[in-house]
Amino acid sequence: MINDILQQLHITAANSGVSTGTIWLDAKGPVIQASSPVDGQDIATVTAATRADYDQVIETAQAAFKEWRLWPAPRRGEVVRQIGEALRTNKEALGKLVSYEMGKSLQEGYGEVQEMIDICDFAVGLSRQLHGLTMHSERPGHRMYEQWHPLGITGIISAFNFPVAVWSWNAMLAWICGDVCVWKPSEKTPLSAIACQQIIQDVLRSNKVPEGVCCLVTGGRETGEWMAADTRVPLVSATGSTRMGKAVSSVVGARLGRALLELGGNNAIIITADADLDMALIGCVFGAVGTAGQRCTSTRRLIIHESVYASFTQKLVKAYQQLRIGNPLDENNHVGPLIDKDAVNLYLDSIEKIKAQGGSFLVEGGVLSGDAYASGCYVKPCIAAVENTYAIVQHETFAPILYVMKYNNLDEAIAMQNDVPQGLSSAIMTLNLREAELFLSQAGSDCGIANVNIGTSGAEIGGAFGGEKETGGGRESGSDAWKSYMRRQTNTINYSTSLPLAQGIKFDL
Numbered sequence: 031m032i033n034d035i036l037q038q039l040h041i042t043a044a045n046s047g048v049s050t051g052t053i054w055l056d057a058k059g060p061v062i063q064a065s066s067p068v069d070g071q072d073i074a075t076v077t078a079a080t081r082a083d084y085d086q087v088i089e090t091a092q093a094a095f096k097e098w099r100l101w102p103a104p105r106r107g108e109v110v111r112q113i114g115e116a117l118r119t120n121k122e123a124l125g126k127l128v129s130y131e132m133g134k135s136l137q138e139g140y141g142e143v144q145e146m147i148d149i150c151d152f153a154v155g156l157s158r159q160l161h162g163l164t165m166h167s168e169r170p171g172h173r174m175y176e177q178w179h180p181l182g183i184t185g186i187i188s189a190f191n192f193p194v195a196v197w198s199w200n201a202m203l204a205w206i207c208g209d210v211c212v213w214k215p216s217e218k219t220p221l222s223a224i225a226c227q228q229i230i231q232d233v234l235r236s237n238k239v240p241e242g243v244c245c246l247v248t249g250g251r252e253t254g255e256w257m258a259a260d261t262r263v264p265l266v267s268a269t270g271s272t273r274m275g276k277a278v279s280s281v282v283g284a285r286l287g288r289a290l291l292e293l294g295g296n297n298a299i300i301i302t303a304d305a306d307l308d309m310a311l312i313g314c315v316f317g318a319v320g321t322a323g324q325r326c327t328s329t330r331r332l333i334i335h336e337s338v339y340a341s342f343t344q345k346l347v348k349a350y351q352q353l354r355i356g357n358p359l360d361e362n363n364h365v366g367p368l369i370d371k372d373a374v375n376l377y378l379d380s381i382e383k384i385k386a387q388g389g390s391f392l393v394e395g396g397v398l399s400g401d402a403y404a405s406g407c408y409v410k411p412c413i414a415a416v417e418n419t420y421a422i423v424q425h426e427t428f429a430p431i432l433y434v435m436k437y438n439n440l441d442e443a444i445a446m447q448n449d450v451p452q453g454l455s456s457a458i459m460t461l462n463l464r465e466a467e468l469f470l471s472q473a474g475s476d477c478g479i480a481n482v483n484i485g486t487s488g489a490e491i492g493g494a495f496g497g498e499k500e501t502g503g504g505r506e507s508g509s510d511a512w513k514s515y516m517r518r519q520t521n522t523i524n525y526s527t528s529l530p531l532a533q534g535i536k537f538d539l
C-alpha cells in the first residue's frame with residue numbers, strides 16, 4: 031500500500047530535499063535516511079542542502095519576493111485557493127504518508143491534512159482583509175492611516191509531530207501577505223515535506239508563480255542555524271522544543287530579526303467536582319494518548335478535585351485498559367508508535383525519574399515487544415500520581431505519560447495549573463459557570479489557549495495558536511496572527527497649503 035502512495039506523491043527511492051518551488055536542486059549535502067516508526071522500515075533517502083545550496087535558495091527567494099510582493103493580495107489568495115484544492119485531491123495519500131512516516135493514527139493524519147485545507151480557506155478570505163486602521167490627525171488638512179506591507183522571506187522551521195500542518199499555517203498566511211517562504215522541515219519527517227512540495231508544484235507552475243516563492247531546504251540543526259543568523263530572512267517562525275526555541279530566538283534577536291516561536295507545552299486539565307465526568311474522560315484520554323502524547327498541546331497533567339479523584343481515576347484506568355496500541359494505519363488502533371528510539375529512551379528515562387522523585391503508577395508504562403512492535407518504538411501510555419512540584423512534572427516529556435494530582439479548592443488548582451514554566455494550552459471541566467469564568471479570567475489560566483469542557487489539544491485553525499512563558503509567545507494560524515508576517519507602516523499625508531508641526535511646535539523661517 032505504501033508504495034502506491036509514494037508513487038502517487040512522486041517520492042522516489044532517492045530524493046533531492048532542496049527545491050525553489052518547481053525546480054529541484056541537485057543537492058550536495060548529507061543524505062538523510064527516512065524511515066518509519068510504524069514498522070522500522072527504511073522508506074527513501076533525501077539529500078540535504080549544503081551551505082551553497084542554501085544560499086542559492088535564499089537568493090532565488092529574494093528575487094522572487096521583488097515580484098511576488100507586487101501581485102495583488104487577492105490574486106495571491108487565488109493561488110492559495112488552488113493549493114487548497116490540490117490538498118483536497120491528495121488528502122488521503124498525504125494523510126497516509128504522514129501517518130506512516132510520523133506514526134500518528136490515520137485519522138490524525140487525515141486531520142492534519144484537513145487543518146492544511148482549512149488554513150488555505152482561511153487565508154483566501156484573509157487575502158481581502160489585510161486591514162489597517164485610519165486615525166484622525168491632530169493637524170488640519172492631514173490624513174493618517176496605516177498599511178501592512180510584505181516583509182520578505184519567512185523562514186519556517188517545523189517539527190516532526192505535525193510534519194505538514196504547521197508549515198501550512200505559516201506558509202499560507204505568509205503567501206497571501208506577499209512574503210516568500212523557505213521551509214526547513216524536521217529531518218525526522220522529510221518525505222512529508224517533499225510530498226507537499228510535489229502536490230503544489232502544478233499550481234505554482236500553472237499560475238506562473240515566481241520561482242522562489244515556495245522553497246524547501248531539508249537539513250539538520252545546522253540548516254536552522256544558517257536561517258536564524260541570516261539577515262536576508264527577516265522572520266523566522268520556529269516550532270519545536272523550548273531548547274531549540276531559545277537557541278533560535280537568541281540568534282535572531284541578536285540581529286534584531288523577528289522570531290515567531292511555538293514551543294513546548296505542559297498542558298493541564300482541571301476536573302472539578304461539578305464536571306461531567308464521562309464527557310471529561312474523552313477529552314482527557316484523547317489529549318493524553320492522541321499522537322502518542324507527542325503534540326505540543328497534549329494533556330500532560332490532570333488536576334482533579336479530591337471529591338471526584340477516586341471515581342475519575344478509576345474511569346481513567348478502565349479507559350487505558352481498553353486502549354489498542356499498534357500500527358497507526360490500522361484504524362482499530364488508538365495509539366501508534368513514538369517517533370524513534372531516542373524518544374523511547376526519553377520516555378523510559380522519565381518513568382525512572384517519576385519513580386525516583388516519589389511518583390506512583392496507576393497504569394504502568396513499558397516498551398512493547400513482539401512482531402507487531404518490531405520497530406521498537408511502541409510504548410504503553412501510562413498514568414502516574416505525582417506532585418506538581420516534581421522536577422520531572424515541570425518538564426515537557428514528549429510521550430504518553432499522564433500525571434494526576436489532587437486539589438481542594440479552585441484557586442489552588444489554578445495556581446498548580448499555572449505553576450510550570452510553559453504556557454500553551456489548558457482546560458477546565460465543569461458545569462459550574464462561576465468556576466468556568468474564574469478559570470478564563472485574568473486571575474485564571476495563564477496560557478495562550480484556555481478551554482472549557484473540551485481538552486487541551488485539537489485547536490481549530492480559526493483562533494490564534496500559541497502560548498506564553500517558555501512556549502515562546504508567538505501566535506500562528508487564525509485571528510490576526512497574519513500581522514506577524516507583515517510590516518506596519520504609518521502614513522501621514524498633508525493636503526493643506528501649510529506645513530504645521532505636530533505637538534504645536536513653532537518653527538518659522
Ligand code: UN1
Nearest residue numbers: 192325326327487488489
Ligand atoms: C503542535 O503540536 O505543534 O491543537 C500543533 C492541536 C493541533 C496542533 C498542534 N491543532 O493539537
